[in-house]
Amino acid sequence: MSGDLLVVGSVAIDSVETPFGREEDAIGGSALYFSAAASLFARVRLVAVIGEDFPRASLGFLEEREVDLSGLARAPGRTFRWKGRYGFDLNDAQTLETHLNVFEEFDPVLGPEHRRAPFVFLANIDPDLQYRVLDQVDDPALIAADTMNFWIEGKRKALLRTLERVDLLVLNEAEARMLADEPNLVRASQVIRSWGPKGVVIKRGEYGALYFCDGHIFAAPAYPLEALCDPTGAGDSFAGGLMGYLASTGNVEPDNVRRAIVFGSAMASFNVEDFSFRRLQRLTYPEVAERFRQFKALTHFEAEM
Numbered sequence: 001m002s003g004d005l006l007v008v009g010s011v012a013i014d015s016v017e018t019p020f021g022r023e024e025d026a027i028g029g030s031a032l033y034f035s036a037a038a039s040l041f042a043r044v045r046l047v048a049v050i051g052e053d054f055p056r057a058s059l060g061f062l063e064e065r066e067v068d069l070s071g072l073a074r075a076p077g078r079t080f081r082w083k084g085r086y087g088f089d090l091n092d093a094q095t096l097e098t099h100l101n102v103f104e105e106f107d108p109v110l111g112p113e114h115r116r117a118p119f120v121f122l123a124n125i126d127p128d129l130q131y132r133v134l135d136q137v138d139d140p141a142l143i144a145a146d147t148m149n150f151w152i153e154g155k156r157k158a159l160l161r162t163l164e165r166v167d168l169l170v171l172n173e174a175e176a177r178m179l180a181d182e183p184n185l186v187r188a189s190q191v192i193r194s195w196g197p198k199g200v201v202i203k204r205g206e207y208g209a210l211y212f213c214d215g216h217i218f219a220a221p222a223y224p225l226e227a228l229c230d231p232t233g234a235g236d237s238f239a240g241g242l243m244g245y246l247a248s249t250g251n252v253e254p255d256n257v258r259r260a261i262v263f264g265s266a267m268a269s270f271n272v273e274d275f276s277f278r279r280l281q282r283l284t285y286p287e288v289a290e291r292f293r294q295f296k297a298l299t300h301f302e303a304e305m
């Protein structure tokens, strides 16, 4: 069952401000951060759109990792743009501007290789686009998705329609509360699961992640980093590590999802060490494996008896 991993999501030009610096007009987007992380584990095929202003040559690092960019269309107009700011609470991204630009007219068309992918990730993007991708895939072993407040508020009905067809929803805690309209995360996960997804992963930034599935809860910590620079893309690189590991092992049983969540946490911890893609670009698999082992040591304890 192991194999290719299809992702649809945003490819963006981001301007980001954190307490540690700023980055203007950098490449970004949910699908790119996801691909940068997942490509260390599996063959990634990306479906998205860019405008005339996107520096396509800057994606060489993904081509080196054999990411299939044949589904990255170029359309007349400007690329999707996002401007955000983080305060000292790096868990809380404030969106200053969102310009959908070429995503307003985008109609994804999947090729045969895209359709056959056994693992599908609907990264954060318009839920109608996520749905149109699901209409074209053959019969994936696992469909996972992400979303954000922008879509929960603006396109709730379309999002709920997409969720009916999703196996695993990965979202952050503020989004889970907003989506379920429920402050308690255990109850929020139950509400969300009643709408379709069998599993829900709730990302809690520097506090780690929770996984809920059929009477089963798993809690993973975040890696305690001394130097943290830019949280942009942390959620997407988390999802990339998680889905990349699942695709490479071909096993979607809860015990393997637990390991996948730890790989996701490891990828997010690397991503936030530098601005934009700088850390993910130079990251190697042995470094990831070493951090996975550190996670195991971090959470290990002996029962007294």
Ligand code: AMP
Residues within 6 Å of the ligand: 010, 012, 013, 014, 028, 029, 030, 033, 081, 082, 098, 124, 125, 126, 148, 150, 151, 231, 232, 233, 234, 235, 236, 237
């Ligand atoms: P995160 O992993 O949650 O930090 O996601 C960061 C990325 O999400 C940025 O690179 C943005 O370009 C992208 N993004 C922000 N808002 C949206 C949106 N409404 N739809 C799709 N992608 C977005």
